Amino acid sequence: MIEDIVTLISLSLTTMTPLLLASTGEILTEKSGIVNIGLEGIMVLGAITSAVVSNITGNPYVAILVAMFIGLSIGLVMGYLSAYLHANQIVIGIGINGLAIGIATLILYRVWGEYGGTPTVSKIMEIQVWIASTILSIKPITIGAVIVSITSWYILEKTNLGLRIRACGENPHAAEAMGIDVNLYRLTLTGIGGLYTGLAGAFMVVNWVGFFSREMVAGRGFVALANVAFSNWNPLLAILGAFIFGFFEAFATFLSLKVQQFPLPEYLSFLRTTGQNLFGAFPYIATLLTVIVIMKKVRIPRALGKPYVKE
Amino acid sequence: MNLICKLIEDIKSRKRDYLLNILEISISITISLVITILLMVFMRYSVETALSAYSILFSHGFTNIPYLLTRSTPLILTALAFLLPSLTGLFNIGGEGQFYLGAITSLVIAYYTGSAILAIITGGLAGGFLGLLLAILRVYKNVNEVVSAVMINRALYYILIFIISTYLADPIIPHQSISVPRSATLPIMHIHGLRVNCGFIVALLMSMCVAYIYYKTNLGFALRASGLNPKAAALAGFNIKRLMLISFIIGGGMAGMGGAVHVLSVIHNIDVMLIGLYGYGFLGIGASLLGRNNPLGVIFSSLFISGLIIGGQWIEVRLGLPHQLADLIVGIIIVSLAIPFSYHYIKLTLKRYRR
């Protein structure tokens, strides 16, 4: 029993990390007024970048840095297009998601000659704690993610900088009149959001599974978006939300393994074979239901998603 | 004759807008092709490889007309699926899931009734139902339709794999569903010596239906007005919520029909990994944007994008490069189309530098 709980918590902490990183980044971006639905694509690119760099240099830490840089760059490009060129932010996000798979596959082929996935690359060590004959593994980036979230919350709510950022997302005209360069803030924060999300992608390769596969991000970018709304744009709540959504995924994996071990009545035996797919669907359905229930009580930044056009 | 005169008058007064649209489309396609080459070079592919890839793309992508028409059929329908809700300001990302559901529904109905028409209709209804679900969540529960669509798409993917492999598996051929019975398949017709798949005719018909609604009915007018000026549309008595729901029902229905037509006319069964159905939803979004959200324009943009995809497959066969190259080009086209009035902006920046 204890072993199961420890395993679940261990797995949940891992699955929550990319969600938390991407959500926190997106909260910062959205508080400034830009909506970035290209998180999925940025994660993919962060992942493939970290795989390539880790493979070439053998050093996973450098891989993380490069992935963060890539995420930052993409974020800055999206921020520039959205803030200065008044582009349609949703459509840009759709485009980024699409082309990310294209780029990733091309790189995959160029470096490894494969189409589906890479062989293993160097990983970062994780912290392992023994509890009752099971390992509770805590990845360093997980801890980093929590720290980043708490810091982001502090900056947003308790500092002058945070007030200025929030002004951009609530009323950009007023913010501009108060001496804030709204477009610059939006550009920067979209870049920072991309940086966190790139790290999220790198985490998956270099601190979790240890290789890149084309389908690995599997919609996490969108779950992160759900978490942003769920947390009411509050990074502290995002930690809770990321854990909950991560738990859904962990639980589904856990269940799918458990049914292999436990004796099942005849009519449920399909769960061991084709029914495994149902476990795959579970996290998404659970996420959707959670969002539906919670959506009534949240407060969106007023100017979110609307391009700021100077009169 | 009178109709043509009116059409010409229509185009004349909107001449500037049409030219602008064509210019924007050309710019985005060009930008996309250029950036793709740059990216490939950056990824350490040689320039010759990139250029030969392009030559294959354009020489083989568009030359096999029957195949081109067949490939673009589902795309036209998924493009319509994105187009209609976009008029009300919403984004139907659920085209993929609506496509799948339409496909599997039509498969089941065709298998048990042997009727193609019934299968197409039920496929459309299934897709419409899914679209309505997205719209209800958005209108009444304020759930962002992009997030809900992706969640449903992904969940549906797994659920459908489960259903196919458990209940609809072909008893003889592994990894594949039961097949559409002969009586329900859509035939290939011969028009003017050209082999045209019946499915393409269906897609064309649907596109023209949507165009008729778009231009000639109150509903289409209401949709267009809401997209251009929601406040004015409200003053006119158009209920934006109702329009959102209707647009998603019809849009979802289009995608569902796309899935149905694809199964009935081309693949005739669904493989266990849904590979035969994969990707049309996303490409439909690109086709809709490239067709400037116009019901007749999406026919041409679907043909173009299908040509790119076919070309991509040829590149993979000839050069071994992954066919995702075509996805990349489409993705960049989408991004560059997101920038409004790119032509105006270029003009303004040039003016500023001249001063």
Added chain:
Amino acid sequence: MEIRPVARLENIVKVYPDGVKALDGVSLEVYPSEILGILGENGAGKTTLMRIFYGEIKPTHGRIYINDKQVYFNGPWDAIRHGIRMIYQQFSMVETFTGLENIHLFLTSMEKNISFKETEKRVKELLKSLGFNIPINEPVEDLPIGIQQKLEIVKALVSGAKILILDEPTSLLNPLEVMDLFKLIKRLKENRVSVIFISHKLREVKGVTDRVVVLRKGKVVGEAKTSEIDEASLARMMIGNEVVLSSRRVEKISIQGEKSRVLILENIVVKSDREQSSLKDLSLVLFKGEILGVAGIQGNGQIELAEVILGLRKPVKGRIILEGEDITNLPVSERLKKGIAYIPDSRRHGLVLDMDILENVLLTNHMQAVNRFGIIMTRTINNLANKVIKEYNVIASSPKILVKHLSGGNQQRVLVGRELVKNPKVLIALEPTQGLDVGSTHYVRNLLINHKLLGGSVLLISSDLEELLSLSDRLAIIYCGKIVAEGLPSEFSIEKLGLCMGGSC
């Protein structure tokens, strides 16, 4: 000892790129601790002059001196750094933040690391020295406009303003709030702040300023100590010749008893985001064949009134009755069918600029031009559009011309024409002549009178008192979402109008 002016504008000339000369050699001095009034009509150049002074635009010629040193402003923040602050008519605060947060936000642009506690301390000290209190910890959007304006002034002072420019500050205030503002301005004098008070309202300028400068057609035409000049002289300088201080039209005696009631609003309650504009227990009667004018300062529920009759807003309580039929729960499309028509205050809201004239006419006439299958009857709508073009003098060669290619006056004619062509029972006209040239203004006003003479009814909601007084058969005054006074225009003196619009009658 001679007191040096704290600011001096010397020979300011401003010519716009299209050749319009807005300012023709204006020189001005601002002394410390004085309230300077700048008086002029629309187009006299007041706003242009202040925008130059505030650094928003650059003069074509001329110099600006602050404390006898010449300065060059490249933008508003240069002016701000010299202690100049502008308070606009549309306030520039983040509505969802509190007053204190807004002030703090502004200060962080000047002192990057100022702490919130420090801001709070300074604000509280300032309020104490000024002798009044305002809620600073509530979201700005929940506060009445008068308080918001005070917050703006506090924001300016706390950040070290030496010269405060108030551009038509009383346009959104009721008379009580105006008096409050004047009290505050006089306190500012004691705090060694100079105030520039821009206005076209003679009475106010006479009431609060120390000195007055009158602008006309871009030139200074007069300057005087306020105590040494009277309103009539100021008016003469402002307009250039003897002016009639009020405009009345020949009274028409309308016999109510005979006329039928076309529209009745009973105890309507409508919730709005602003407290001031929410309709509270509003009742109104509109008779057949009359123009009922609704007067009031913008923001007191006029838009809500128009929208609740049209059906865009649902009343929480109350009934709306059209010719004996309860239409309270009917949607907009049904009400349009039953004969209600609406001319919104903004062409941007009423017309779809990217569509052609035909489609814009179709917008509010689709009930007549669509058959029961939902298909648009092309011939019907073509005829209707051509009728609108012909009968309402829209200068366009074909109904297929996109509306955005028409001039403002022509667009308004489409907006008005497409409603009148239906011969509606009730026409709601919200600021129908706002921003129009003289010719179009007269044309539209005549259209309204004609509609009334043909038996239709017009609800004329306007902030233009001259328009209301000259067109209305009956007048009602709206204040804070209620009708506070009703009667014949002749029963309203200027004082009564002012008091009622300010809620004091």
